[in-house]
Amino acid sequence: MNNFEFKQATDTRDAIDLINHLPEAAFVAGGTNIIDLWKYNLTNPSSLVDINHLHENAEISILENGNIRLGAAVKNADTAYHPLIAQKYPLLSKAILAGASAQIRNMASNGGNLLQRTRCYYFYDPDVPCNKRKPGSGCPAKDGYNRMHAILGTSEACIAVFPSDMCIALAALEATVNVSGPNGDRNIPFSQFHRLPGDRPDLDNTLDDGEIITSIDLPEEGFADHYSYLKLRDRHSYAFALVSVATALKLNGNMIESARIALGGVAHKPWRSVEAEEFLKDKEANAENFSAAADIILRDAKGFGYNDFKIELSKKAIIRNGLMALNPASQLPGAQPSA
Amino acid sequence: MKHTEIDTNKTVGKPISRLEGKLKVTGTAKYAAEYDVHNLLYGYVVNSTITKGKILSIDLSKALALPGVIEVLSHENRTKLAWFDLQYTDMDAPPGTVFKPFYDENILYNGQPIALVVAESFEMARYAATQITFDYSEEPFQTCLDHHLDSSRVAKKGFATALKPPPPPPTGDFEKAYQNAAVKVETEYRHGTEHHNPIELFATTTIYQGDGKLTIYDKTQGTINNQLYVANIFGLKYKNVQVLAPFVGGGFGSGLRPQYQLFLCVMAALHLKRNVRVVLDRKQMFSFTHRPPTVQNLRFATDTDGKLMAMNHSSKSETSSFEDYFEPIASWSHRLYPAPNTLFEQELVPLDVYTPMDMRAPGGSTALHAIECTMDELAYKLDIDPLEFRLINYTEMDPSAEKPYTSKALKACYLEAAEKFGWEKRTPKPRSMERGNKLVGYGMATGIWDAFQFPSRVEAMITADGKMILNNAVTDIGTGTFTVMTQIAADELGLPMEDVDFRYGDSKKPFSMFQGGSAMTSSTGVAIVVAAKELRKKLLKKAREITDSPFKKVEDNEVTFKNGTIALKHDPNVAVSFKEIIAFNKGKTIKTTNMGKPHMLKLKKYSMATHSASFVEVEVDKDLGTVTVTRAVTAVAAGKIINPKTAKSQIYGSMVWGISKALHEETIMDEKLGKYINANLGEYHIPVHADIRQLDVIFAEENDELINELGVKGVGEIGLVGMPAAISNAIYHATGKRINKLPIHFDELL
Secondary structure (H helix, E strand, O other), X not given: XXXXXXXXXXXXXXXXXXXXXXXXXXXXXXXXOHHHHHHOOOOOOOEEEEOOOOHHHXXXXXXXXXXXXXXXXXXXXHHHHOHHHHHHOHHHHXXXXXXXXXXXXXHOEHHHHHOOOOOOOOOOOOOOOOOOOOOOOOOOXXXXXXXXXXXXXXXXXXXXXXXXXXXXXXHHOOOEEXXXXXXXXXXXXXXXXXXXXXXXXXXXXOOOOOOEEEEEEEOOOXXXXXXXXXXXXXXXXXXXXXXEEEEEEEEEXXXXXXXXXXXXXXXXOOEEOXXXXXXXXXXEOOHHHHHHHHHHHOOOOOOOOOOOHHHHXXXXXXXXXXXXXXXXXXXXXXXXXXX | OOOOEEOOOOOOOOOXXXXXXXXXXXXXXXXXXXXXXXXXXXXXXXEOOOOOEEEEEEEOHHHHHOOOEEEEEEOOOOOOOOOOHHHHOOXXXXXXXXXXXXXXXXXXXXXXXXXXXXXXXXXXXXXXXXXXXXXXXXXXXXXXXXXXXXXXXXXXXXXXXXXXXXXXXXXXXXXXXXXXXXXXXXXXXXXXXXXXXXXXXXXXXXXXXXXXXXXXXXXXXXXXXXXXXXXXXXOOOHXXXXXXXXXXXXXXXXXXXXXXXXXXXXXXXXXXXXXXXXXXXXHHHHXXXXXXOEEEEEEEEEOOOOOEEEEEEEEEEEEEOOEOOOOOOOOOHHHXXXXXXXXXXXXXXEEOOOOOOOOOOOOHHHHHHHHHHHHHHHXXXXXXXXXXXXXXXXOOEEOOOOEEEOOOOHHXXXXXXXXXXXXXXXXXXXXXXXXXXXXXXXXXXXXXXXXXXXXXXXXXXXXXXXOEEEEOXXXXXXXXXXXXXXXXXXXXHOOOHHHEEXXXXXXXXXXXXXXXXXXXXXXXXXXXXXXXXXXXXXXXXXXXXXXXXXXXXXXXXXXXXXXXXXXXXXXXXXXEXXXXXXXXXXXXXXXXXXXXXXXXXXXXXOEOXXXXXXXXXXXXXXXXXXXXXXXXXXXXXXXXXXXXXXHHHHHHHHHHHHHHHHHOOOEOEEXXXXXEOOOOOOOOOOOOHHHOOEEEEXXXXXXXXXXXXXXXXXXXXXXXXXXXXXXXXXXXXXXXXOXXXXXXXXXXXX
């Protein structure tokens, strides 16, 4: 780890000033990802701007229009256990609690969760090629060990996946990301925040240089009656999703009024299919229809060898999680399949 | 027979909590990298990023220009070193050419240590390491076992072969018997690489004392092994090198051989004449030894009654290009089951990796997975209950050696574990048991492990305060050795445990082998028994010399040692305390140093082993394949259990390891890059709390009066051996799928 300058920002403006004026500067909030990246010699900022003391971003509040605002500096654990979130947005709560470990959730911030880097083995090894880390150097994952890698939205350059659980729920809930920067404030719909790798896999999201996430807004509809988060992984806790599914349903009797399905562990961003969600509208909430929706979602899915199983697994997970959403009480801790 | 009676507070057999527990949980216990040392320099290792080839040049200019960087050592400027391989050889070195760090420009494997940055702080050393550039010439390499099975050959023989013999010669005519057999099964098993990953990182703190003297705090399982290694290589006198390891944060075999941070730390300390510390980081914990990947092929056959008629077990496993690491795999089945026709073969495939080495139940845990899954398949073919099938082939003998075991309570293990588990509730058909969305499977398997005993030397003394001090070089790698040795000594002298001070983890103390093979309780424990016997004799002798001593004409068998006194058996009021004896001895300590060693001659007629039976319940999700080991019972027969609490912890730990081996643990080799790619604990999976449910341990009674003075066998490894097969068999029972590779991933059950 190189020597670096450490500055504590007093408010959002100050943070933006610092990040734009200090050389090779990076923000630190919970530090649960950047410190790892630093130790692995994947990043070497010359200055670090501490944004843990931006009080205006440290709360969860109800907006005038009934939406909920999650401060970017609020910890993941505090968000998951906040009564408003646990009651109105239990899908988000369950997704957060399926991620990482209690210790990491206690440190990790909401803003930081959106910005975590992929866990691709090759990305994490500075001594091997990786287009995300070093554009143009190549991608050993494509014909290497790609058990954890993407099946949807991949490019020639990159098949990495975005590792968050929280963001899969935020995608399903159609959250909005509020950011500030040197050119003012803007709001980014969640579906447009993360991006597909294309020929620029080094870019994970659409945040501009020098911008900071200040908060995340949740629309009023929280799908608190029919929701489920299912996470499939190689052990029952403290592992990234091989496939995860956030399902949120609005039902009229047994008929679907609206459906949201977001997949994690399968793409460079939380994966949704508007077509599949439209398909489910006014259909009966049953395995057959969830299966047909899964086929739509996975129509263009493509495996790379070790991750071929994800296609079938995703389908089964979408069906099962649809059924679990009908009975949220069936969910087990750690977002495991229902008993 | 005349025996001195020892009437004590009898701690042996009681579940005593480990004596250093509080020090450990409060962070007071110090590990190799935690000693406060003045003027300490920090070394950080730089590892090769290529797999095979040569270093052409090294550019240190940027690194050396950084503030606080003192020196960078490599093959170019290293200290003059010992010339001969033999001088680098440690007690656990396999046959071959031992790896010599910084020896020359050649790269033998990816991650090989190639430079050491020494700086004023760890952080600066680590950063400087990133600023060094190496110019390499690369050569083609081979790192994939599967692709090079054709280049297998038998292992060279050497010193290590004594404990790890090659498979015995064939018996009968396997091919003919197999061909003609009524029921047969042919199977193939694949196991991946595993790294030991003790939580304590490998670390060495070398205190440079001047005059060729070094005090070294090292993470090791063998203080004397590392003392000799350092002294031999660097040309120091043995007595001037002290290796200390009072606390060791796990070893699992990785500390049986000196690892490269010891070598580099000592080299830097001698070169700079300074105190130096070298700590590996977690990624570097994947840059040396490991459990080798294997491919095993088995053909077993029975008659129509289920009697085994023919067994063939062939194994090919990875070794390095420079040493022949061999762990017995192919020969285990015949130590459990009799069969008139056997054929056991085992070969190595040399690859461009570091030398593998013993990792908890080396060979045994690999082999028994294959053997016991094959037995399960046979049981299904025969339509015989898997437990019944084991009992049909049960023997009190060791068929491979045609000798009786000193003791073998395996049948009790089977029956007690089966009862506790509720095996009789099992319906044999695969996919026949369900619970909601889950398929339920019951599986069982047998375990067997060696009962070794190494020579060990103990100094024991009674001091002026009437208390006992014992000295032995052994470590306690977290197994409970300190506590167990204290118990044994306390009981042998009739002292309360608090009056016994067992001192260990120091190469200056009398000889102990490295701590491995589940052998420490028998090795140092027996040495304590021998020394204590001598000490009792000396104490009684001195007691007789006291003026008007009531013991003057008393025979050895007429006294009892109790609460720090010697008393007459028939009149316990007539007693003399150890304190009084030492006072009479003018305050001078009474001491003795004795060797405990196995009774080779007597034991030649016997085989020695521990046994176990594991029963496992799994739940497998019907749609998604996710697996949970919901219950497991392991019964162990390991002779006398000195401390049921620490022993049980050993079995719990190894059962967890069994779950890990079956479902989680694997280091992934990218064959194109020639390196391990999941070298961190985030992606190298071991179970977390959520993966571990109900575990039960039973110790079957096993009175072994032959094996050694204590009747103990050791419990470090046996709890692991049966678990992976029991889990695989339970998964088969649940799903009808045989996944003959480890670890089993849930998607393979879709």
